[in-house]
Amino acid sequence: MWPRTDLLKLLKVEHPIVQAPMAGTATVALAAAVSNAGALGSLGCAEDPLVTIRQNVDALRLATDKPFNLNFFAHRPPREDRAVVARTRDLIKPFYEQAGLTKVPDALEAPFGTFDPDSLSLLLALRPAVTSFHFGLPETAAVKDLQKAGCIVLCSATTVAEAKALNEAGVDAIIAQGWEAGGHRGSVDSHYEDFGIGTMALVPQIVDTVDVPVIAAGGIADGRGIAAAFALGASGVQMGTAFLSCPETSISDVHRAALRNAVDQDTRLTRAFSGRPARARNSRYIEAMAEHRAPLPDFPTMYTLSGPLLDAADQDRDFHFLLHGQAAALNRELPAAELVRTLVKETLDLL
Amino acid sequence: MWPRTDLLKLLKVEHPIVQAPMAGTATVALAAAVSNAGALGSLGCAEDPLVTIRQNVDALRLATDKPFNLNFFAHRPPREDRAVVARTRDLIKPFYEQAGLTKVPDALEAPFGTFDPDSLSLLLALRPAVTSFHFGLPETAAVKDLQKAGCIVLCSATTVAEAKALNEAGVDAIIAQGWEAGGHRGSVDSHYEDFGIGTMALVPQIVDTVDVPVIAAGGIADGRGIAAAFALGASGVQMGTAFLSCPETSISDVHRAALRNAVDQDTRLTRAFSGRPARARNSRYIEAMAEHRAPLPDFPTMYTLSGPLLDAADQDRDFHFLLHGQAAALNRELPAAELVRTLVKETLDLL
Numbered sequence: 040m041w042p043r044t045d046l047l048k049l050l051k052v053e054h055p056i057v058q059a060p061m062a063g064t065a066t067v068a069l070a071a072a073v074s075n076a077g078a079l080g081s082l083g084c085a086e087d088p089l090v091t092i093r094q095n096v097d098a099l100r101l102a103t104d105k106p107f108n109l110n111f112f113a114h115r116p117p118r119e120d121r122a123v124v125a126r127t128r129d130l131i132k133p134f135y136e137q138a139g140l141t142k143v144p145d146a147l148e149a150p151f152g153t154f155d156p157d158s159l160s161l162l163l164a165l166r167p168a169v170t171s172f173h174f175g176l177p178e179t180a181a182v183k184d185l186q187k188a189g190c191i192v193l194c195s196a197t198t199v200a201e202a203k204a205l206n207e208a209g210v211d212a213i214i215a216q217g218w219e220a221g222g223h224r225g226s227v228d229s230h231y232e233d234f235g236i237g238t239m240a241l242v243p244q245i246v247d248t249v250d251v252p253v254i255a256a257g258g259i260a261d262g263r264g265i266a267a268a269f270a271l272g273a274s275g276v277q278m279g280t281a282f283l284s285c286p287e288t289s290i291s292d293v294h295r296a297a298l299r300n301a302v303d304q305d306t307r308l309t310r311a312f313s314g315r316p317a318r319a320r321n322s323r324y325i326e327a328m329a330e331h332r333a334p335l336p337d338f339p340t341m342y343t344l345s346g347p348l349l350d351a352a353d354q355d356r357d358f359h360f361l362l363h364g365q366a367a368a369l370n371r372e373l374p375a376a377e378l379v380r381t382l383v384k385e386t387l388d389l390l
Numbered sequence: 391m392w393p394r395t396d397l398l399k400l401l402k403v404e405h406p407i408v409q410a411p412m413a414g415t416a417t418v419a420l421a422a423a424v425s426n427a428g429a430l431g432s433l434g435c436a437e438d439p440l441v442t443i444r445q446n447v448d449a450l451r452l453a454t455d456k457p458f459n460l461n462f463f464a465h466r467p468p469r470e471d472r473a474v475v476a477r478t479r480d481l482i483k484p485f486y487e488q489a490g491l492t493k494v495p496d497a498l499e500a501p502f503g504t505f506d507p508d509s510l511s512l513l514l515a516l517r518p519a520v521t522s523f524h525f526g527l528p529e530t531a532a533v534k535d536l537q538k539a540g541c542i543v544l545c546s547a548t549t550v551a552e553a554k555a556l557n558e559a560g561v562d563a564i565i566a567q568g569w570e571a572g573g574h575r576g577s578v579d580s581h582y583e584d585f586g587i588g589t590m591a592l593v594p595q596i597v598d599t600v601d602v603p604v605i606a607a608g609g610i611a612d613g614r615g616i617a618a619a620f621a622l623g624a625s626g627v628q629m630g631t632a633f634l635s636c637p638e639t640s641i642s643d644v645h646r647a648a649l650r651n652a653v654d655q656d657t658r659l660t661r662a663f664s665g666r667p668a669r670a671r672n673s674r675y676i677e678a679m680a681e682h683r684a685p686l687p688d689f690p691t692m693y694t695l696s697g698p699l700l701d702a703a704d705q706d707r708d709f710h711f712l713l714h715g716q717a718a719a720l721n722r723e724l725p726a727a728e729l730v731r732t733l734v735k736e737t738l739d740l741l
Contacts, residue, residue, distance in 0.1 A: 199654045199719075218569055219588035234655040234672075237570035237588035239618060240609030240716035244654050247720070258591030266621035267590060270740055271614045303550045303595050304585040330683055365591035368550075369598070389621055 042390060046252040046274035049191055049211055050169060051106050053077030054383050055275030056265070057193075057214075057254055058282050058375070060110030060171065061222065062086045064362075067095050069287035071102035072375035077383075079169060080105075085112035086151045089161050096165050106168030108193070111154045114174040114315070117337030119147060127335050131344050134324055138351035138358060147340040154181075163188050171195070174315070174338075175227035176208055183209070193254065195225025198236060199244050206249040214277050215245045217257025221280045221306065221364030223317040235308070239271070246272035260369035262385020269390065280364040281382075285375040293353075294361045301367035312349065312360045314341030320361040324348065393741060397603040397625035400542055400562055401520060402457050404428030405734050406626030407616070408544075408565075408605055409633050409726070411461030411522065412573065413437045415713075418446050420638035420726050422453035427730035430520060431456075436463035437502045440512050447516050457519030459544070462505045465525040465666070468688030470498060478686050482695050485675055489702035489709060498691040505532075514539050522546070525666070525689075526578035527559055534560070544605065546576025549587060550595050557600040565628050566596045568608025572631045572657065572715030574668040586659070590622070597623035611720035613736020620741065631715040632733075636726040644704075645712045652718035663700065663711045665692030671712040675699065 041047065046055050058065065058073040062083025070080030082099065084092045092109070099107055128143045135143055154177045162170060162185060170185055171193035182192050186209070195214040196202035202213050204227075216225050217238025224235070238257040246253050255268035256277040268276045283290060284298050297320055308316045311328035315338040319325065335341050345360070352358040373381060392398065397406050409416065409424040413434025421431030433450065435443045443460070450458055479494045486494055505528045513521060513536060521536055522544035536543050537560070546565040547553035553564050555578075567576050568589025575586070589608040597604050606619035607628040619627045634641060635649050648671055659667045662679035666689035670676065686692050696711075703709040724732060 217588055217590060218586070219591040234658060235569070236654050236716050237568055237590065237609050239568060239589040239615060240570040240611070241654060243611065243614050244717065244719055258588050260591070260594065263594050263622045264590060267618035270617035270621050303587050303591060307585060332681055332683075365587050366595065368595055 040387070042269050043252075043274040046212060046254065049252060050079055052079050054379065056379060056382060057081060057108065057275065057277040059222070059256070059277050059279030060084075060108065061279050061283070061288070061362075062110070064283065064288050064290055066287055066289050067098045067102060069282065069285060069375050070107050071099055072285075072287055073282070073379060074103045074105035074107045076376040076379035077105075078379045079108055081108040081110055081171065083110045085110065085173070089157060092161060093165070096167065108169035108171050109162065109165070109167045110171045110173060111158060112174050113154045113172045113177045114338055116153050117149055117314075117340045119340070120334070120336070123334050124336055126333060127341075127344060130328070130331055131348075134327075134348055134358070138348055138355055140347050140351060144343050144347070147336055147343045149340050150342050150346075151339060159184065162190065166190065169193060171214065173223065173225040176205065176210065179208055186211070195256070196245065197224055197226040197241070198234070199241075199248050201227055202245040202249050206251060210251065212252040212254055212274070213245060213249055214254045214256050215242050215273070217241045217255070219258025219365040220256050221318045221367070222362045223313065223315055224308070226316075238268075242268060242271040242273050258364060258366045260366035262382055262389055264366070265382060265386040266389040280367050281370060282375060282378065283363060283367070284370040284372045285378060286372070287375050293359065297361045298363060298367050298370050301363060301370070303365055303368060306363060306365055306367075310335050310341070312341065312345040314338035317362060318364060320359060320363060322359055323357040391738070393620050394603075394625040397563060397605065400603060401430055403430050405730065407730060407733060408432060408459065408626065408628040410573070410607070410628050410630030411435075411459065412630050412634070412639075412713075413461070415634065415639050415641055417638055417640050418449045418453060420633065420636060421458050422450055423636075423638055423726035424633070424730055425454045425456035425458045427727040428456075429730045430459055432459040432461055432522065434461045436461065436524070440508060443512060444516070447518065459520035459522050460513065460516070460518045461522045461524065462509060463525050464505045464523045464528045465689055467504050468500055468665075468691045470691070471685070471687070474685050475687055477684060478692075478695060481679070481682055482699075485678075485699055485709070489699055489706055491698050491702060495694050495698070498687055498694045500691050501693050502690060510535065513541065517541065520544060522565065524574065524576040527556065527561065530559055537562070546607070547596060548575055548577040548592070549585070550592075550599050552578055553596040553600050557602060561602065563603040563605055563625070564596060564600055565605045565607050566593050566624070568592045568606070570609030570716040571607050572669045572718070573713045574664065574666055575659070577667075589619075593619060593622040593624050609715060609717045611717035613733055613740055615717070616733060616737040617740040631718050632721060633726060633729065634714060634718070635721040635723045636729055637723070638726050644710065648712045649714060649718050649721050652714060652721070654716055654719060657714060657716055657718075661686050661692070663692065663696040665689035668713060669715060671710060671714060673710055674708040
């Protein structure tokens with residue numbers, strides 16, 4: 040069976056596969072199907088109001104009695120730099136014109152907050168088996184409170200230094216997120232764009248540094264990737280892109296079609312939608328914005344400026360924000376439960 | 391033993407490990423030690439005059455009767471764009487001033503040529519067991535001539551499309567070079583900077599596309615990485631950085647010291663020395679030049695402008711060009727033969 044079982048015992052799951060939370064994309068149906076299949080289903084809660092989170096968890100509990108993971112963003116609250124905003128408004132204006140939009144928004148707003156005491160209270164009331172964080176951890180007291188309440192706490196690291204800090208802060212396991220991964224890079228720091236460390240290099244270096252189980256993420260598409268992650272010393276994997284093509288996700292038809300014709304080199308990192316680097320399908324807007332190396336408004340307030348363009352993306356593909364990783368071409372369109380079974384079989388056949 | 395033996399049979403070696411040719415760094419002593427240990431030693435010949443190549447091969451044949459690999463660059467001959475040169479001279483001037491240099495060179499020269507009929511004639515005379523190419527292949531007739539002469543022909547690919555083209559051109563095996571790899575990216579195209587595909591994502595996608603053995607490269611530092619490469623479907627690995635710390639290499643003391651204190655996030659891609667993207671230890675010069683996205687003079691004529699800065703690097707570390715990959719922190723300082731034995735044992739213990 041599995042060559043390492045520490046993560047299985049920790050998460051109380053049968054298979055060492057975490058379905059990435061993918062805020063806005065992973066549904067209750069997806070998480071339930073994955074958890075019921077013996078892996079760890081996840082819900083991305085970061086962008087939802089507390090009342091929605093509570094409803095989703097109620098629904099998820101009706102659909103499964105297995106462990107699941109609730110994911111939150113613990114980013115620094117955004118600051119507003121008027122000069123940065125003014126420059127970015129100028130930068131983005133030609134794209135507004137292309138999209139037939141007239142007015143670039145003036146005041147920036149955060150469409151959602153960072154993990155805060157209210158989120159913590161809700162989590163302590165809901166007591167999910169697992170909670171994971173992206174963009175760093177909340178304060179140590181919150182982590183301890185969660186653990187005292189019986190929650191296993193995971194957090195993403197994109198460098199050895201981040202993993203070391205998470206280990207010292209007492210997380211139960213670390214998600215080593217390599218350069219290949221789709222979606223937002225979970226880095227704490229902002230100096231991360233040019234140093235993206237590939238999964239092959241990152242995982243063993245983190246394994247050698249920390250004393251908790253490591254969950255490999257980034258570019259893992261099938262049983263070959265899972266077996267490779269184990270060879271590198273990981274105790275499990277987190278997979279996002281591979282689950283994107285499941286019928287249980289809420290991605291658009293355009294996104295689903297994009298996954299069908301994905302090739303290895305059609306994604307790149309972009310800050311141009313949220314203000315933080317995320318790997319997404321390349322587009323003219325992403326490419327043009329990449330030329331500008333100057334700071335953009337802080338995550339997630341940049342969405343105020345990109346939002347109208349995103350809304351226009353139905354008419355103009357230049358503005359699509361289609362998140363996926365570098366191995367999307369290996370995706371299979373299978374119901375989530377069948378995908379989990381397939382991944383497990385493929386991996387065990389190799390081990 | 392090894393789960394796949396197609397590459398072993400092809401290369402007529404005992405262990406599926408290719409020591410990367412690392413022009414200017416890999417020595418006859420290194421290649422001989424690696425080949426004698428049952429892996430494939432390589433010499434980077436691209437920057438050497440033909441007479442030196444012949445001498446090195448004579449010396450290598452005195453030191454080993456095992457197969458070895460001679461590596462060449464098959465880059466497009468550089469064009470000279472006066473506007474690009476003028477802009478780059480302006481760009482680089484402040485660094486010359488910092489280094490106490492007065493005059494930025496005017497006329498650009500290529501310090502070495504691309505693979506040409508003379509190189510081919512020499513190779514056909516020398517008949518090494520293996521020849522590998524970087525930056526694409528020479529014309530198909532040359533590849534066929536080499537194969538008719540008994541040479542196994544390898545070439546690097548950094549994308550699935552490149553691998554497909556190499557497969558169609560008839561190479562005997564493909565080196566899938568992931569984003570993590572130190573040194574020059576072996577891409578054919580020039581649109582490669584922002585799309586660097588990690589080894590974990592690249593290898594299985596290339597394996598699924600081609601019908602020749604795939605050699606995984608990039609971020610592979612020890613037996614864990616080799617076992618992971620096999621899990622991904624590769625038939626062997628090419629390792630450069632791991633061999634850099636062997637006493638047989640000709641790296642400087644500064645380079646050796648840099649490897650000793652390497653961490654995961656201290657390299658980045660830079661075009662600022664050769665004109666082509668290479669992964670190297672980050673420096674102030676590299677960082678500053680990265681801000682400029684405009685074209686630089688073609689490879690390798692950019693060396694004319696960076697050369698004086700490189701010469702000044704003894705006094706000023708801002709100008710070091712220390713090539714290594716993202717997993718250098720895992721390096722061991724072992725004689726090459728012992729490193730090969732260690733890698734083999736580590737891998738077979740995992741398989």
